Amino acid sequence: xxxxxEQDEAVPDGTYEPSPRRLARERYRRARTRxxxxxxxxxxxxxxxxxxxxxxxxxxxxxxxxxxxxxxxARLALPKVLDGLWLNLRLxxxxxxxxLVAGLLIAVLRTLRGPVFFPVRALATAYVDFxxxxxxxxxxxxxxxGIPALRLSGVTNDPVLLGGFAxxxxxxxxxxxxxxxxxxxxxxxQRAAARSLGLTSAQTMxxxxxxxxxxxxxxxxxxxxxxxxxxxxxxxxxxxxxxxYAAQIIASRDFNYTPYVVAGLIFVAITIPLTRxxxxxxxxxxxxxxxxxxx
Amino acid sequence: xxxxxxxxxxxxxxxxxxxxLRLEAVRKTYGSAVVLRDVALEVPAHxxxxxxxxxxxxxxxxxxxxxxxEDVDDGAIFLDGEEITxxxxxxxxxxxxIGVVFQAxxxxxxxxxxxxxxxxxxxxxxxxxxxxxxxxxxxxxxLGLAGRAGEYPDRLSGxxxxxVAIARAVATRxxxxxxxxxxxxxxxxxxxxxxxVIRDLKDEGMTMVIATHEMAFARDVADQVCFxxxxxxxxxxxxxxxxxxxxxxxTRDFLSRLTEAGRL
Numbered sequence: 001x002x003x004x005x006e007q008d009e010a011v012p013d014g015t016y017e018p019s020p021r022r023l024a025r026e027r028y029r030r031a032r033t034r035x036x037x038x039x040x041x042x043x044x045x046x047x048x049x050x051x052x053x054x055x056x057x058x059x060x061x062x063x064x065x066x067x068x069x070x071x072x073x074a075r076l077a078l079p080k081v082l083d084g085l086w087l088n089l090r091l092x093x094x095x096x097x098x099x100l101v102a103g104l105l106i107a108v109l110r111t112l113r114g115p116v117f118f119p120v121r122a123l124a125t126a127y128v129d130f131x132x133x134x135x136x137x138x139x140x141x142x143x144x145x146g147i148p149a150l151r152l153s154g155v156t157n158d159p160v161l162l163g164g165f166a167x168x169x170x171x172x173x174x175x176x177x178x179x180x181x182x183x184x185x186x187x188x189x190q191r192a193a194a195r196s197l198g199l200t201s202a203q204t205m206x207x208x209x210x211x212x213x214x215x216x217x218x219x220x221x222x223x224x225x226x227x228x229x230x231x232x233x234x235x236x237x238x239x240x241x242x243x244x245y246a247a248q249i250i251a252s253r254d255f256n257y258t259p260y261v262v263a264g265l266i267f268v269a270i271t272i273p274l275t276r277x278x279x280x281x282x283x284x285x286x287x288x289x290x291x292x293x294x295x
Numbered sequence: 296x297x298x299x300x301x302x303x304x305x306x307x308x309x310x311x312x313x314x315x316l317r318l319e320a321v322r323k324t325y326g327s328a329v330v331l332r333d334v335a336l337e338v339p340a341h342x343x344x345x346x347x348x349x350x351x352x353x354x355x356x357x358x359x360x361x362x363x364x365e366d367v368d369d370g371a372i373f374l375d376g377e378e379i380t381x382x383x384x385x386x387x388x389x390x391x392x393i394g395v396v397f398q399a400x401x402x403x404x405x406x407x408x409x410x411x412x413x414x415x416x417x418x419x420x421x422x423x424x425x426x427x428x429x430x431x432x433x434x435x436x437x438l439g440l441a442g443r444a445g446e447y448p449d450r451l452s453g454x455x456x457x458x459v460a461i462a463r464a465v466a467t468r469x470x471x472x473x474x475x476x477x478x479x480x481x482x483x484x485x486x487x488x489x490x491x492v493i494r495d496l497k498d499e500g501m502t503m504v505i506a507t508h509e510m511a512f513a514r515d516v517a518d519q520v521c522f523x524x525x526x527x528x529x530x531x532x533x534x535x536x537x538x539x540x541x542x543x544x545x546t547r548d549f550l551s552r553l554t555e556a557g558r559l
Contacts, residue, residue: 193401196362197415197467198391207414211405 070258077250077259084246085266091164091232091242096225098168103175104214108205110176111183124176131173136231140166144238159238167235171228178220182213215285222278226271243267313376314339315471315502316361321370323356323526330356332526334370338471338504338519343497345513345534346506348523349549354506355398357523358473361504362393375470391419394464398476400456402448402463408435409444412463420467427466434462438492454485461492465501472496474505490516510553514538522546 055061109117109124131139143166148157156162186209194204236245243266247259316338323331331353338344346354359365361372363379363386372380379389403411412434413427422430435444438458448456457477464472474493478486490512496503497516507513513520513534520537522530522545530537530546541547 189397189399189401190403192364193395193397193403194414195387196364196390196393196395197463198387198419199415200387203418207418208403212403215405 067255068257068261070256073250073254073256073258074262077247077262080246080250081243081259081263081266084241084243084263087160087235087240087242088229088232089270091160091167091235092225092229095164095167095171095228095232099171099175099224099228100221102168102172104179104210106172106176107179107183108210110180111205113201128173128176131170132177134170136166136170137234137237139170140234140237142166143169144235160235160240163235163238163240167228167231171224171231174224175221178217178224179213181220182217183209185216186212218278218282218285222275226274229271229274230267314373315375316504317373317376318357318361319371319373321357321360321372322368323353323360323365324368330526331360331367334526334528336521336528336531338502340502341500342502342518343516344504344519344521345517346504346521346523347508347510347513347537347549352523353526354523355475356526358395358475358504358506361471362395362473363389364395387419391415391467392470394467394469394472396457396460396464396472396474396477398479400448400453400460400480402456402460404448406447407444408440408446408448408451408459411448411459412466415463415467431462431466434466435459437495438462439488452485453481454488457481457485457489458492461489461496465496470502472501472503474503474507476506476508478507478509510538510550522549524549 058064106124106128109120110128112121140163144159144162147155147162190208190212191204194208195201199207233242233244236242236248241249243263244260247263250259251257314337316336318334318336321331321334322329334353334357336344336357346357348354356365360367367380370380371378374389374392378384379386403414406414409428409431412431413422413424416422416427416430417424432441432444435441438461440455440458440462443451443455443459448459451459457480461477477493478489481489486509490509493503493505493512494516505513505517515534517534520532520534521528522537522541522543524545530541530543537546538550541550
């Protein structure tokens with residue numbers, strides 16, 4: 001073969017000394033960074049001070065602090081809320097797994113071509129249309145109270161299972177749409193290249209389209225998972241004691257809302273590491289495939 | 296791939312004299328636009344056919360039809376004497392016997408160079424991974440890409456990407472290789488390395504149909520040149536005949552425009 005590559009070998013740098021121009025440029029950048037940092041710090045301090053003053057000086061602050069930020073009730077509520085949280089986490093894990101698999105399946109079904117698959121396509125589309133539009137709370141009510149009302153033998157009455165089922169129904173519809181957007185974002189030329197190699201349409205989907213589609217939709221998928229995590233609280237409609245309901249029990253007994261604040265902060269604390277983790281995954285995937293740049 | 300695998304054209308015996316690819320009265324339209332009109336073409340084994348003509352003359356469509364990426368409206372296409380435009384045929388099995396190289400490379404960005412090349416041998420032809428990878432590395436070596444096996448396509452230059460795409464297309468030892476404007480997206484100094492690879496494939500006996508704007512290259516490498524104009528093969532002959540003594544006025548116009556543009 002006549003072609004030979006010039007390998008990317010670095011030329012030895014010899015006696016390179018940074019020019020005065022470069023040094024001046026770097027001095028300027030450092031100065032600009034210091035100035036930006038100072039401005040940001042000052043403006044943050046001022047904003048925080050204004051907010052704190054506004055809240056603390058408000059006429060109802062004393063009362064509000066006792067009702068929402070009461071250390072006694074926080075201590076009282078924390079173990080019960082954490083107990084309830086265990087239910088939320090289990091629901092998140094199980095429903096999350098079901099939703100990802102089922103959503104991917106529905107999305108793939110919706111992309112099938114040809115008249116043979118019309119009924120499948122139509123069913124999948126109808127499912128997504130219906131459950132994406134149906135408010136989650138109504139879906140849960142239907143499931144938790146409607147299914148037991150049928151008095152079917154062998155079907156559970158457990159509000160956790162029925163509530164989880166309703167969560168899966170709704171979130172599968174959302175997630176299917178996210179996956180479908182990912183699938184359609186893969187350029188047709190990728191499909192053409194795969195088919196021209198003799199891959200069947202199923203192989204093309206599995207080895208070429210889906211890997212690229214899934215990578216692209218990781219951030220929106222995480223968004224839906226965080227949302228699902230919060231909505232697991234809605235199974236309390238049927239009487240299951242999750243973190244929110246555990247807080248509510250104390251709050252309505254003692255007329256103190258501190259347990260809600262505790263539960264809310266715990267939810268926030270769980271989602272933040274999840275978000276950072278996905279950002280990290282996305283950054284790693286991009287770094288591996290593409291060349292870097294400054295913008 | 297063993298070093299002489301590309302040179303031994305056919306893995307199965309052929310009826311003598313049967314062209315690898317034959318088009319009969321092919322017609323293709325998009326809506327009301329007729330892209331191919333009554334196109335007939337024969338591509339003998341181990342020969343190179345160059346398709347020349349202005350953009351929009353139907354070169355790419357002809358290649359896409361030959362690989363069944365597009366259905367023809369009328370007429371028939373034969374691969375090794377078998378009608379591949381018959382709707383009863385297994386299209387995947389036909390595409391397995393034809394390699395395609397695209398203008399925009401169309402490499403799979405989520406796979407390494409090695410995985411790009413071994414995908415079809417492993418998944419379609421069921422070659423064990425070890426053997427597929429050994430053969431892919433030999434192929435990369437011959438294309439001047441040794442040491443690039445673990446890279447992702449986006450980290451390579453255009454010329455390197457296109458050579459990987461060629462390696463991917465020939466890794467399955469296709470009966471016929473279709474090349475669609477494979478140097479059109481490349482910087483001028485990278486065109487040469489890709490053309491050198493194609494020249495080597497010709498020397499090894501690969502049957503090819505090449506849509507190209509590189510007239511000097513077409514003249515040099517092609518056994519047969521077809522000038523397409525508005526979906527019709529207006530003129531067809533040896534490279535020397537079509538370039539040296541074009542019979543049609545439109546061919547002469549096309550070539551003189553290229554000469555003025557410094558492309559010939």
